[in-house]
Amino acid sequence: MDKKITIQPATHGLKVTQASDISASRVELKADAVIVGSGAGGAIAAYELASKGKKVIVLEAGPYVPSEKFSEMMAIAMGTLYQDHGGQSNTHGDISILQGACVGGSTVVNAALCFRTPDYYLDLWAREYGLTNLTPAVMAPYFDKVERNLQIQQNARHETSPGAEIINKGLKKLGIPAGVAKRNVKNCGLTGFCFAGCVSDRKQSMLVTYLPWAVEKGATLHADTRVVQVLADKGVASGVLAEVIDPASGRKKADLRVDAPIVILAAGPVQTPVLLLRSGLANSSGQVGKNFACHPTLSLTAEFDKHVDDFHGATHSLYVDRWTLPEEGGYLLLNAVQDPVEASFQVEPGTGKPYMAYMSRYRNTVRLITLIHDKNVGEVSWKDGAKQIHYEVDDQDFEAMKAGLKTNARILFAAGARRVHVPTSQKCVIDSAKQIDAVIDGLRNEPARYRYTSFHPQGSCRMGADPTRTVVNPQGETHDVKNLYVMDASLLPTSIGYNPSETVYALATYISDQINQAHA
Numbered sequence: 001m002d003k004k005i006t007i008q009p010a011t012h013g014l015k016v017t018q019a020s021d022i023s024a025s026r027v028e029l030k031a032d033a034v035i036v037g038s039g040a041g042g043a044i045a046a047y048e049l050a051s052k053g054k055k056v057i058v059l060e061a062g063p064y065v066p067s068e069k070f071s072e073m074m075a076i077a078m079g080t081l082y083q084d085h086g087g088q089s090n091t092h093g094d095i096s097i098l099q100g101a102c103v104g105g106s107t108v109v110n111a112a113l114c115f116r117t118p119d120y121y122l123d124l125w126a127r128e129y130g131l132t133n134l135t136p137a138v139m140a141p142y143f144d145k146v147e148r149n150l151q152i153q154q155n156a157r158h159e160t161s162p163g164a165e166i167i168n169k170g171l172k173k174l175g176i177p178a179g180v181a182k183r184n185v186k187n188c189g190l191t192g193f194c195f196a197g198c199v200s201d202r203k204q205s206m207l208v209t210y211l212p213w214a215v216e217k218g219a220t221l222h223a224d225t226r227v228v229q230v231l232a233d234k235g236v237a238s239g240v241l242a243e244v245i246d247p248a249s250g251r252k253k254a255d256l257r258v259d260a261p262i263v264i265l266a267a268g269p270v271q272t273p274v275l276l277l278r279s280g281l282a283n284s285s286g287q288v289g290k291n292f293a294c295h296p297t298l299s300l301t302a303e304f305d306k307h308v309d310d311f312h313g314a315t316h317s318l319y320v321d322r323w324t325l326p327e328e329g330g331y332l333l334l335n336a337v338q339d340p341v342e343a344s345f346q347v348e349p350g351t352g353k354p355y356m357a358y359m360s361r362y363r364n365t366v367r368l369i370t371l372i373h374d375k376n377v378g379e380v381s382w383k384d385g386a387k388q389i390h391y392e393v394d395d396q397d398f399e400a401m402k403a404g405l406k407t408n409a410r411i412l413f414a415a416g417a418r419r420v421h422v423p424t425s426q427k428c429v430i431d432s433a434k435q436i437d438a439v440i441d442g443l444r445n446e447p448a449r450y451r452y453t454s455f456h457p458q459g460s461c462r463m464g465a466d467p468t469r470t471v472v473n474p475q476g477e478t479h480d481v482k483n484l485y486v487m488d489a490s491l492l493p494t495s496i497g498y499n500p501s502e503t504v505y506a507l508a509t510y511i512s513d514q515i516n517q518a519h520a
């Protein structure tokens with residue numbers, strides 16, 4: 001067997017082995033731990049294990065795109081940095097399910113907004129899923145640590161986007177309290193291009209933090225390398241099989257095998273269950289892929305009389321969480337700047353002249369997102385060689401969305417909006433505050449009717465104490481296969497109603513500690 005790898009000297013930044021560096025058709029490697037995926041969970045695992053002296057190999061399916069190559073053009077970023085070139089959706093095709101697929105994963109393209117996991121969910125997970133180890137007191141130092149490492153801090157006053165300033169006026173008029181966003185961004189350049197990757201490295205994504213730190217501690221990182229099977233022997237994890245794919249041609253360049261006594265799945269809530277299903281592992285409960293949630297969002301786009309130019313400033317400046325816990329309403333409101341591509345798909349602008357007329361008012365628009373805490377009603381499956389994401393918005397969750405859209409529209413009109421566009425498949429415009437209830441009450445929970453976007457897939461490999469109801473135990477190890485760990489957003493037993501990245505960062509740090517203690 002040919003085991004030769006030629007590693008070219010890195011021309012930029014991170015030391016990453018890419019498809020272009022590999023000349024052999026078969027590669028065999030050995031490590032103390034192999035990590036699948038280099039996003040929020042995988043990068044943290046890599047650093048935490050490598051810093052305790054473990055030989056770590058990280059395999060990432062996506063390409064290595066150094067930040068100097070980021071385009072600041074959404075359409076191009078979708079093609080290079082996103083899963084399925086930004087085209088991933090549920091089986092109905094009415095929810096765009098966005099995930100990063102590059103070295104650094106979704107943290108490269110995310111908007112960096114951070115929240116600690118609310119105590120409400122930690123308490124709920126203890127009660128309903130036996131996660132009595134994840135108390136607020138136990139988790140606090142983990143949140144502190146990732147907040148320090150990723151420079152998570154409240155936006156400075158000057159970072160507020162022009163649209164958020166306007167929304168703030170509406171909130172003040174209605175007496176609704178708003179929170180100031182906290183983000184893992186250092187000296188934000190205010191370009192508004194978080195979703196296309198931060199060209200100046202100010203966003204503290206995994207690409208510029210934990211991954212280089214892990215490499216400095218001796219971890220090795222392979223891009224363009226898709227893991228296709230997890231290996232286990234007599235109920236104990238033993239490694240993975242992967243394919244190195246040439247990103248230019250899409251053709252397989254090499255088969256790669258890593259033998260390792262610790263296997264960590266951090267491929268995200270769609271790919272981690274797919275890998276377990278393909279490998280026929282860890283599914284005695286029948287729960288792998290089940291309980292998928294995704295925080296569906298609908299953005300209302302408001303038109304104002306004057307130019308707002310809401311395309312620079314912090315991507316997120318403010319949030320309204322007065323009604324976010326399930327008993328209070330189950331929705332979170334977030335402002336977000338938007339580029340012309342997003343502006344054109346968040347409404348039904350028509351084609352030809354109507355489209356031109358709408359886009360000519362782009363500089364006057366402001367969007368406010370409604371994000372719902374959803375029930376875990378979805379399922380990720382693997383059928384005929386392809387993944388499928390079965391998810392339809394639940395009727396009760398749709399009522400939460402309607403309540404959120406009403407509050408959202410009230411705020412926008414109170415801020416002085418002339419009209420508000422609802423993101424439906426057929427044109428739907430609210431012309432005055434008086435029409436809000438009638439228009440929103442008329443919305444029905446039907447497939448293919450709304451332009452949903454999900455930025456936060458979650459669930460699918462639930463963590464919990466009961467091996468008949470959950471896939472992963474409270475220490476992050478699968479119930480069925482020893483030394484096989486999950487460390488990504490698929491762990492979350494329920495959706496959490498708030499942006500989940502800090503939850504993933506903290507859980508990955510916690511589980512890394514468990515692994516380092518168990519395998520000292």
Ligand SMILES: Cc1cc2nc3c(=O)[nH]c(=O)nc-3n(C[C@H](O)[C@H](O)[C@H](O)COP(=O)(O)OP(=O)(O)OC[C@H]3O[C@@H](n4cnc5c(N)ncnc54)[C@H](O)[C@@H]3O)c2cc1C
Pocket residue numbers: 036037038039040041042059060061062098099100101102103104105106107109110111112113114115195225226227228266267268269271272275455456457487488489490498499500501502504
């Ligand atoms: C556009 C966008 C905006 C967002 N904004 C925010 C925000 O503002 N705040 C917030 O809290 N959250 C945000 N999120 C969500 C947040 O980034 C994710 O919840 C978090 O990164 C999930 O971490 P993860 O480890 O589960 O997966 P990811 O970070 O997605 O990493 C998974 C990695 O695994 C790789 N992979 C998949 N399959 C394989 C395989 N078979 N072999 C090898 N590698 C594989 C993928 O390519 C990917 O790089 C956003 C997400 C997106 C897409």
